[in-house]
Amino acid sequence: MKLFKDAPLATRDEITPKLGFVLVVLLALVWLIPFLWMVVATLRPPSDGINAMAELMPSLKPTLDNIKDAWDIGDFPRYFLNTTIICTGILLVQFVTVTLAGFAFARLSFAGKSLIFYLFLLQLMLVPVLLIVPNLTLVAKLGLYDTLTGVMMPFFASAFGTFLMRQAFEAIPTELEDAALIDGAGVFARIRHIYVPLSLPSFSAFAIVSVTSHWNDFLWPLMVINSPDKRPLTVGLSVFTKTAEGTQAWGTIAAGTLIVIAPLLVTFLIFQKRFISSFVTSGIK
Amino acid sequence: MRSTFRRGEMSLAEPAPLAVTRSGPPRLNVLQRFIAGFKASLPAYLLLLPSLIFLAAFTYGAVGRVIVDALYQRATPRAPSRFVGLDNLVAVLADPAFTGAVINNLLYAVGTVVPSMALAFLFALALSRTNAVTSALRAALFLPVLIPMVAASALFLFIFLPNVGLLDHYIGRLLPVLPNWLGDPDIALVAIMVITIWKNAGYYMLFFLAGLQAVPEDAMEASYLDGAGPWQRLRYIILPELKPTFLFVTVIAGLNAVTQVDHVFVLTQGGPSNATNLVLFYIYEQAVEHYDVGKASAATLLSLGVLMGLTALSFRTLANREGGP
Numbered sequence: 079m080k081l082f083k084d085a086p087l088a089t090r091d092e093i094t095p096k097l098g099f100v101l102v103v104l105l106a107l108v109w110l111i112p113f114l115w116m117v118v119a120t121l122r123p124p125s126d127g128i129n130a131m132a133e134l135m136p137s138l139k140p141t142l143d144n145i146k147d148a149w150d151i152g153d154f155p156r157y158f159l160n161t162t163i164i165c166t167g168i169l170l171v172q173f174v175t176v177t178l179a180g181f182a183f184a185r186l187s188f189a190g191k192s193l194i195f196y197l198f199l200l201q202l203m204l205v206p207v208l209l210i211v212p213n214l215t216l217v218a219k220l221g222l223y224d225t226l227t228g229v230m231m232p233f234f235a236s237a238f239g240t241f242l243m244r245q246a247f248e249a250i251p252t253e254l255e256d257a258a259l260i261d262g263a264g265v266f267a268r269i270r271h272i273y274v275p276l277s278l279p280s281f282s283a284f285a286i287v288s289v290t291s292h293w294n295d296f297l298w299p300l301m302v303i304n305s306p307d308k309r310p311l312t313v314g315l316s317v318f319t320k321t322a323e324g325t326q327a328w329g330t331i332a333a334g335t336l337i338v339i340a341p342l343l344v345t346f347l348i349f350q351k352r353f354i355s356s357f358v359t360s361g362i363k
Numbered sequence: 364m365r366s367t368f369r370r371g372e373m374s375l376a377e378p379a380p381l382a383v384t385r386s387g388p389p390r391l392n393v394l395q396r397f398i399a400g401f402k403a404s405l406p407a408y409l410l411l412l413p414s415l416i417f418l419a420a421f422t423y424g425a426v427g428r429v430i431v432d433a434l435y436q437r438a439t440p441r442a443p444s445r446f447v448g449l450d451n452l453v454a455v456l457a458d459p460a461f462t463g464a465v466i467n468n469l470l471y472a473v474g475t476v477v478p479s480m481a482l483a484f485l486f487a488l489a490l491s492r493t494n495a496v497t498s499a500l501r502a503a504l505f506l507p508v509l510i511p512m513v514a515a516s517a518l519f520l521f522i523f524l525p526n527v528g529l530l531d532h533y534i535g536r537l538l539p540v541l542p543n544w545l546g547d548p549d550i551a552l553v554a555i556m557v558i559t560i561w562k563n564a565g566y567y568m569l570f571f572l573a574g575l576q577a578v579p580e581d582a583m584e585a586s587y588l589d590g591a592g593p594w595q596r597l598r599y600i601i602l603p604e605l606k607p608t609f610l611f612v613t614v615i616a617g618l619n620a621v622t623q624v625d626h627v628f629v630l631t632q633g634g635p636s637n638a639t640n641l642v643l644f645y646i647y648e649q650a651v652e653h654y655d656v657g658k659a660s661a662a663t664l665l666s667l668g669v670l671m672g673l674t675a676l677s678f679r680t681l682a683n684r685e686g687g688p
Contacts, residue, residue, distance in 0.1 A: 084492060088587035095489075095593055102489035105482070106503045109561065112518040113506060115529055119521070131521070132532030175417065178410040188404030194411060201422045203674040207622040208643070208666055211650045211659045212428035213421055235417035265406060294511035296625040297643070301651060312513045316629050319517045328521050335517045339510045346509050350502055357508070358569050 119332035120144050131328050144333035151321060151330065154337050156307055157314035164229050164299070164310055165289045171234045172288060173281070179235075180243025181269050185255075201237035207297065214301050224304040233292065239284045242359065246280035247273050283356040286349075293342065311338050429667070432660035444657075451661035461662060463637050464645040467552060471641060472620035474556040475563070480612055482564040487571030488601075501572075504565040512562065512625035519558050520545075520630060548638035551631055555639050558626050563619060567612045574608035575601070610676075617673055621666065642666050 082090060089095065114134055121140040122130065130137070148154070182188070183195065213232050214223075222228030250273060258268050274281070296312040303309055309317065315338050322330045346353050433451050435444040455461050486504055490497040507515060522529040523544035535541050544554040578601060586596050624641045627633060633640035633648070642662065650659035 084494070086583070086587055088590075089593070092593050098485065099489045102486055103500065105486070106500045109507065109565070110503050111529070112515070112522060112561070115521070116518055128527050131527055132529045134529075175414045179414040182407040182410040186404075186407040186410070188407035189400040190404070191407075194415075197418065197423070198414070201418055203671050204422055204426060204667065205618060205622060205670050205674070206422070208646075208663055208670065209422070209425040209429070211646060211656060211663055212425040212432065214650070215428065215432075215656070216420060216425070231417070232421040235414040235421075237418075240414060265410070290509060294513075296511065296513050297628065297647070300628070301647070312511045312625075315511070315517060316513050319513075319520065319629065323520065328524075331517055331521065335514050339514050342509050343506065346506070347502070350498075353509075354501070354505065354569060357566065358573050 116332045116336055119329050120336050122329055124329060128326070128328075144329040145337070147327070147330045148318070148322075148333035148337060152314060152318040152334055152337075153307070153309075154311075154314070154334075157309055157311045157338075158341075160226060160308060160314075161293060161310040161312075163226055165292050167226070167230045168233045168292050169285055169288050171230070172236050172239055172284075175235050176239035176243050176284070177269060177274065179240045180247055181265075181273060183240065183244040184247035198237040198240055201235070206232060210298055210301055213298075217302060223302065224308060225302075226308060228302045229299045229310070232298070233288075236284075236288070239288070242280055242284050243277065246277040250276050282352065283359055286353055286356040287359070290342070290353075426667070429660045429663050432656050433664050434657075436657040447657070451657040452665070455658055455661040455665065458658075460637060460640060461642075461645055464633075464640045464642045467637075467639065468621065468641045471552060471556060471559075472617055474553070475559045475620055476613060476616040478556075479560040479564045480567055480609070480616060482560065483567035483612065484571050484605075484609075486564065486568040487575055488597075490568075491572060491575045501565075501568070504568060506565070507562045508566040510562075512558075512623060513629055515558055515562050516626040516629035519554075519626070523554055523630075545630055546635055548635045551635055551638045555626060555631065559619075559623070563616065563623075567616060570608055570612050570615075571605065574605045578604045614673055614676060618670065621670060 082096065085095075111134070115132075118134055118136050119131060121142075121144070122133075122137040123139050123141040123143060125139075126133075126137055179198070183191075183198075209232075217223055217228040217231065220228070220231075222231065254272050254276075255268055258272055263271070294312060295310070296316070299310045300313050300316075303313060306317075315334060318334050319331055322328075322334065434446060434448060436447040436451060437444045486501075490501050525531060525543045525546065526535075526541060528544075530544065531541050542550055545551050582600050582604075583596070586600055591599070621642060624643050627639050627641055627644050628647075631639040633644050643666075646659050646662045646666070649655045649662065
């Protein structure tokens with residue numbers, strides 16, 4: 079097999095790895111079936127009938143009617159806007175908090191450093207998703223129930239981001255900072271002009287992990303948001319699905335799902351390598 | 364993790380941060396030293412303050428509120444709350460819906476962690492060399508990781524649809540009786556597991572790919588020279604080398620089995636007859652649908668205890684891996 083040309087010489091005659099590879103190719107095709115169905119069903123005209131709905135062969139008379147229907151039923155532009163506001167808001171505040179805290183841990187020495195470090199670690203151990211009930215009561219007390227700010231707030235501090243930035247900042251040679259110190263640059267000037275520009279890859283890795291995870295968040299916004307016009311994409315899609323399910327409009331559901339995930343998939347296909355390496359660092363977030 | 368932290372403490376860029384006077388009787392200087400230490404540490408505290416405020420409100424404070432809320436109960440949603448001690452914990456543990464949810468969640472954890480990890484490992488083994496074909500296959504297997512669980516649920520809603528759905532359309536004719544995948548209490552949890560496995564295997568694959576990169580080249584070469592077959596290489600070199608990765612992925616997948624349950628909300632609402640009721644859904648139902656914050660908090664507290672044990676384990680693994688993945 080041509081694919082195995084770069085395999086070590088001694089292993090080229092082995093059968094098992096090739097069988098394993100064939101198996102994984104088949105599984106990868108199975109993995110793609112839900113996506114394939116989504117696209118095919120989106121383009122299938124309702125006139126093909128309910129029994130053709132499951133066919134993976136594309137219809138001979140493709141139509142955009144399902145996308146139009148989905149667009150009319152669901153308030154997708156509004157959902158997109160809300161999700162974008164939530165993800166951007168969280169990310170901007172996180173950038174500030176994790177940069178400052180990461181710098182403190184990487185470069186400053188202070189009383190109680192280990193204690194505070196373990197306090198940060200504790201956030202990773204406490205699994206924020208489980209704290210929805212006490213956090214909902216707090217958000218309500220702060221008067222932020224049914225607001226996008228309420229959805230964002232619990233995520234403003236990020237232990238994962240802090241550790242990622244600490245790691246990046248520690249790798250920056252101190253000589254660079256010494257030069258700035260001689261020039262009399264303050265803490266913020268040094269962070270702004272030395273640490274941040276040299277850590278951009280870590281910032282982008284953090285941004286990818288943060289945005290994808292909050293883009294996909296469902297349970298927390300479901301609890302905080304009550305008004306239909308404040309729903310993010312995930313909550314909007316679940317309501318949309320419920321509505322369309324009632325009328326057996328499977329093509330419309332497929333179209334709605336496609337609308338929701340298309341931006342993520344396109345971004346991923348463009349920045350594939352970066353996404354994958356960021357996700358590897360995100361084991362614990 | 365700990366070792367890098369110590370190193371960070373040694374390489375100080377800031378000049379003389381701790382101005383501690385060493386002369387004089389130490390007792391008299393305790394307060395003075397504390398003040399001096401605090402003053403020197405002040406810039407760092409100010410930098411940490413924004414993070415600590417939010418952590419205090421939404422993490423540590425939240426845990427505190429869970430503990431307090433678990434000790435109080437209201438007779439009706441509008442009645443004043445009164446102290447009930449451990450009554451909520453007892454009530455939760457005696458609630459068949461909760462114990463059922465715990466059992467379901469254990470089944471769900473085993474039924475998702477083991478297959479998704481085995482598949483992820485198989486994917487990584489087959490796709491460990493990088494070329495255009497393997498990159499495309501990796502991307503295909505990774506796609507489900509990116510999409511929201513709610514979107515995955517919308518797709519599987521049709522896949523599992525009785526009679527006309529994708530699954531019945533293609534493999535239904537192989538079965539004597541068409542099962543109602545999401546409607547049959549004996550099958551629904553398995554159907555939910557399938558979605559999770561489809562969604563997560565590609566994520567765990569990344570960790571195994573990273574782990575495989577770290578398998579020493581010379582050990583592999585020595586095995587070729589010794590004429591070791593693929594199974595022998597797997598058994599004696601790759602598996603021992605990847606043991607920390609397996610542990611790490613087990614923990615991540617275990618946490619996901621508790622926290623990633625959006626598809627239960629969208630597809631089954633815990634039904635049919637509580638067959639897919641998982642712990643987080645139980646907590647949500649108690650709090651949002653029954654307005655029973657006391658019981659919801661007691662259930663949260665129990666789950667937190669279990670999960671903290673699991674994450675503590677993961678940090679030990681991380682520390683052993685010197686920085687982790």
